[in-house]
Amino acid sequence: MIHGMYSPRITALEVHDVRFPTSRALDGSDAMHPDPDYSAAYAVVRTSAADGHTGHGFAFTIGRGNEVQAAAIEALAPLVVGRPVDETLADPGGLSRELVHDSQLRWLGPEKGVIHMATGAVINAMWDLKAKRTGQPVWQLLAEMSPQDLVDLVDFRYLADVLRPDEALAILEATQPGRAERAARLRSEGYPAYTTTPGWLGYTDDKLRRLCKQAVEQGFGQLKLKIGRDVTEDVRRLTIAREVCGPIMRIAVDANQRFEVDEAIEWIQALAPYDVWWVEEPTSPDDILGYAAIARAVDPIPLAAGEHVPNRVVFKQLLQLGALSYLQLDATRVAGVNENVAILLLAAKFGVPVCPHAGGVGLCELVQHLAMFDYVAVSGSLDRRAVEYVDHLHEHFVDPVVLRDGRYRAPTAAGFSSTMRPESLVRYSYPGGEAWTEGG
Amino acid sequence: MIHGMYSPRITALEVHDVRFPTSRALDGSDAMHPDPDYSAAYAVVRTSAADGHTGHGFAFTIGRGNEVQAAAIEALAPLVVGRPVDETLADPGGLSRELVHDSQLRWLGPEKGVIHMATGAVINAMWDLKAKRTGQPVWQLLAEMSPQDLVDLVDFRYLADVLRPDEALAILEATQPGRAERAARLRSEGYPAYTTTPGWLGYTDDKLRRLCKQAVEQGFGQLKLKIGRDVTEDVRRLTIAREVCGPIMRIAVDANQRFEVDEAIEWIQALAPYDVWWVEEPTSPDDILGYAAIARAVDPIPLAAGEHVPNRVVFKQLLQLGALSYLQLDATRVAGVNENVAILLLAAKFGVPVCPHAGGVGLCELVQHLAMFDYVAVSGSLDRRAVEYVDHLHEHFVDPVVLRDGRYRAPTAAGFSSTMRPESLVRYSYPGGEAWTEGG
Numbered sequence: 001m002i003h004g005m006y007s008p009r010i011t012a013l014e015v016h017d018v019r020f021p022t023s024r025a026l027d028g029s030d031a032m033h034p035d036p037d038y039s040a041a042y043a044v045v046r047t048s049a050a051d052g053h054t055g056h057g058f059a060f061t062i063g064r065g066n067e068v069q070a071a072a073i074e075a076l077a078p079l080v081v082g083r084p085v086d087e088t089l090a091d092p093g094g095l096s097r098e099l100v101h102d103s104q105l106r107w108l109g110p111e112k113g114v115i116h117m118a119t120g121a122v123i124n125a126m127w128d129l130k131a132k133r134t135g136q137p138v139w140q141l142l143a144e145m146s147p148q149d150l151v152d153l154v155d156f157r158y159l160a161d162v163l164r165p166d167e168a169l170a171i172l173e174a175t176q177p178g179r180a181e182r183a184a185r186l187r188s189e190g191y192p193a194y195t196t197t198p199g200w201l202g203y204t205d206d207k208l209r210r211l212c213k214q215a216v217e218q219g220f221g222q223l224k225l226k227i228g229r230d231v232t233e234d235v236r237r238l239t240i241a242r243e244v245c246g247p248i249m250r251i252a253v254d255a256n257q258r259f260e261v262d263e264a265i266e267w268i269q270a271l272a273p274y275d276v277w278w279v280e281e282p283t284s285p286d287d288i289l290g291y292a293a294i295a296r297a298v299d300p301i302p303l304a305a306g307e308h309v310p311n312r313v314v315f316k317q318l319l320q321l322g323a324l325s326y327l328q329l330d331a332t333r334v335a336g337v338n339e340n341v342a343i344l345l346l347a348a349k350f351g352v353p354v355c356p357h358a359g360g361v362g363l364c365e366l367v368q369h370l371a372m373f374d375y376v377a378v379s380g381s382l383d384r385r386a387v388e389y390v391d392h393l394h395e396h397f398v399d400p401v402v403l404r405d406g407r408y409r410a411p412t413a414a415g416f417s418s419t420m421r422p423e424s425l426v427r428y429s430y431p432g433g434e435a436w437t438e439g440g
Numbered sequence: 441m442i443h444g445m446y447s448p449r450i451t452a453l454e455v456h457d458v459r460f461p462t463s464r465a466l467d468g469s470d471a472m473h474p475d476p477d478y479s480a481a482y483a484v485v486r487t488s489a490a491d492g493h494t495g496h497g498f499a500f501t502i503g504r505g506n507e508v509q510a511a512a513i514e515a516l517a518p519l520v521v522g523r524p525v526d527e528t529l530a531d532p533g534g535l536s537r538e539l540v541h542d543s544q545l546r547w548l549g550p551e552k553g554v555i556h557m558a559t560g561a562v563i564n565a566m567w568d569l570k571a572k573r574t575g576q577p578v579w580q581l582l583a584e585m586s587p588q589d590l591v592d593l594v595d596f597r598y599l600a601d602v603l604r605p606d607e608a609l610a611i612l613e614a615t616q617p618g619r620a621e622r623a624a625r626l627r628s629e630g631y632p633a634y635t636t637t638p639g640w641l642g643y644t645d646d647k648l649r650r651l652c653k654q655a656v657e658q659g660f661g662q663l664k665l666k667i668g669r670d671v672t673e674d675v676r677r678l679t680i681a682r683e684v685c686g687p688i689m690r691i692a693v694d695a696n697q698r699f700e701v702d703e704a705i706e707w708i709q710a711l712a713p714y715d716v717w718w719v720e721e722p723t724s725p726d727d728i729l730g731y732a733a734i735a736r737a738v739d740p741i742p743l744a745a746g747e748h749v750p751n752r753v754v755f756k757q758l759l760q761l762g763a764l765s766y767l768q769l770d771a772t773r774v775a776g777v778n779e780n781v782a783i784l785l786l787a788a789k790f791g792v793p794v795c796p797h798a799g800g801v802g803l804c805e806l807v808q809h810l811a812m813f814d815y816v817a818v819s820g821s822l823d824r825r826a827v828e829y830v831d832h833l834h835e836h837f838v839d840p841v842v843l844r845d846g847r848y849r850a851p852t853a854a855g856f857s858s859t860m861r862p863e864s865l866v867r868y869s870y871p872g873g874e875a876w877t878e879g880g
Contacts, residue, residue, distance in 0.1 A: 113553015160700035
């Protein structure tokens with residue numbers, strides 16, 4: 001194995017606990033999370049390759065416990081450090097299966113919560129590294145892979161009753177012909193975004209009004225309001241938003257898991273006259289049957305969920321029951337790009353549009369790649385699709401998202417847009433960084 | 441608040457990473473976990489009270505990642521340390537709700553995986569402390585609480601469509617009359633156990649035969665074999681066990697999440713002629729619809745699950761669909777005693793017997809209390825009920841389980857039987873303890 005001895009290796013998995021004191025301004029306040037401090041358990045993969053590239057990934061959390069998330073990423077270091085770079089990056093499906101199904105670590109999930117998000121952070125960091133080495137943004141790297149290579153990324157375990165590899169291949173082959181035109185259209189027109197910036201519960205009516213007006217001016221076709229504290233308040237805020245935005249704007253609402261099943265049905269029915277585009281997370285993200293019951297009862301009002309759906313197996317069931325009209329994948333909740341490719345394929349199989357969850361810190365940066373890949377190579381459609389956008393914390397990234405006329409511009413820089421500015425890593429390091437020691 | 445200043449406080453939440461090198465003997469090997477090192481992220485609650493009692497709880501893991509679990513328990517310390525002891529122990533329902541729904545930590549689950557198990561460890565430690573202070577074993581402490589006080593322990597969030605507080609109260613009131621006789625019967629006869637000791641995949645046929653014989657001699661009425669590596673091998677092992685044990689022994693099998701849905705149906709049907717008492721964990725513990733499909737297809741062969749079911753919301757759905765014939769709650773997977781009271785009530789509502797998961801390290805010690813409480817005060821029945829028993833690692837506990845004639849003797853010592861011997865905490869401390877530095 002002379003070759004192996006000299007081939008570049010992964011030399012380190014470096015972990016940072018980075019937190020932004022967002023709770024000070026009530027940014028991000030919703031019915032269940034009144035005071036989040038947007039945070040990232042941030043991973044950097046280093047190698048001995050001469051190119052000097054590093055791979056960056058992270059798990060998003062909302063403050064307390066980010067150190068637990070960081071510890072979970074560290075627990076994966078022995079599974080990654082020492083691997084040959086070229087071979088590892090050549091088989092991301094194999095890497096993903098090894099990390100997800102580690103016979104001892106899986107007990108901590110299995111495939112859910114802290115350990116699963118940590119796996120996602122590491123897998124996403126490897127995709128960032130792979131894309132940097134090929135000189136492409138991740139969306140394009142994925143969109144240029146052959147259908148068979150894409151199928152090989154996917155862990156089909158527990159999906160066989162709904163999606164087999166041959167079906168996945170057929171979905172990808174059906175979309176293959178139009179890839180080049182769609183990529184070109186994406187580069188010229190961008191991908192639709194919707195904004196949650198106006199919608200936080202902690203904001204005053206004046207601030208809501210001002211931000212709604214801004215959303216219209218910025219060209220957004222959809223916005224989202226948080227609901228669930230008080231139904232009268234929700235109606236008032238919906239009315240304000242509709243007044244300011246006019247009849248064309250799509251207005252979605254988000255309950256952030258606030259309701260019991262029957263309560264959700266009543267609450268949503270009370271909002272029915274106000275022309276709601278979708279209702280997001282009406283109840284526990286684990287309550288698949290609850291979602292189905294709510295969806296049936298409030299039909300035709302569509303439900304959306306995904307940011308807290310732990311893995312492809314739960315998405316599978318939500319789709320099997322027809323409980324979701326919009327699937328909101330999250331870049332850092334599941335086991336990274338690979339599991340999200342599985343989720344995109346499941347959504348395509350059921351004809352459900354994917355409208356990724358974003359916001360937080362860095363989530364917009366990541367999910368834009370997945371949505372664009374979906375458009376070019378999986379669903380082939382922009383119909384009823386939009387990626388969430390929140391105007392927070394983008395300045396901390398080397399390659400931040402670019403919005404124009406309410407649309408995400410297609411990233412052109414190599415990688416996953418996941419690299420945080422080194423000075424931000426230092427300043428927002430918790431608890432020692434200046435942002436925390438100086439109180440701002 | 442002069443009173444408050446002098447009232448005893450919780451002064452520390454101490455955390456230990458304890459691991460036993462069980463993989464060296466292939467104890468605990470199954471289809472998904474070939475080489476576990478049984479471990480505990482172990483919590484000790486200390487107070488300033490003059491009685492000197494400490495509360496002990498833990499989350500069970502199988503080795504790698506136990507440090508992540510320990511970090512999660514540490515993350516809960518700020519929510520616990522400094523609290524007044526008396527008030528906190530007087531309202532365990534309130535404490536449980538505060539810990540489970542912490543608005544930032546919940547993002548790490550919600551209510552699943554590492555953070556949820558950590559919450560369980562702390563809540564169980566508080567129950568151990570509470571029971572030590574009242575001088576009772578936990579099963580008895582619970583079994584002597586009024587129906588209303590038991591209802592107040594439960595977090596009914598996301599259960600309203602299936603179990604309301606008034607229904608829970610009615611279940612408990614209906615069972616109240618016979619409590620004293622059942623407690624007396626428990627003290628004299630113990631609670632039925634079943635043994636998994638013979639069943640690990642890593643054992644030879646000779647060892648299987650010897651351990652089956654031993655199980656009969658020890659008076660067990662039920663045993664369990666691991667399956668799922670090879671159906672011919674499973675049939676051979678089932679045949680051996682039946683040969684050795686005779687026709688009366690209940691023989692359950694456990695697939696440890698090994699199968700796809702359709703594969704599970706075929707595999708189970710192949711085992712149908714061999715008189716299987718239940719089939720445990722045929723597929724992903726998240727696949728509620730998959731369980732329901734398997735249950736329908738293999739009817740009347742009963743399914744069992746629970747050790748990886750993350751919370752009461754998932755149990756609720758498995759029960760709603762009639763997918764489980766046996767509910768195997770786990771003492772350290774969910775948020776401790778409080779959530780397990782909810783799960784016992786759900787099972788009672790659906791008339792499904794609870795046969796707790798145990799084994800590992802310390803799980804037998806904990807779950808015996810929950811099963812005995814269920815018998816005395818919730819279900820009121822021993823019919824088709826048995827607590828798992830594995831003959832491993834009990835020697836590390838101050839108040840280990842006592843088996844006689846295949847039955848758990850009712851614990852009499854105060855507490856939750858969760859206190860590990862101090863010398864074991866030192867010797868098996870990872871990575872510095874002698875068990876690890878000396879290789880045995």
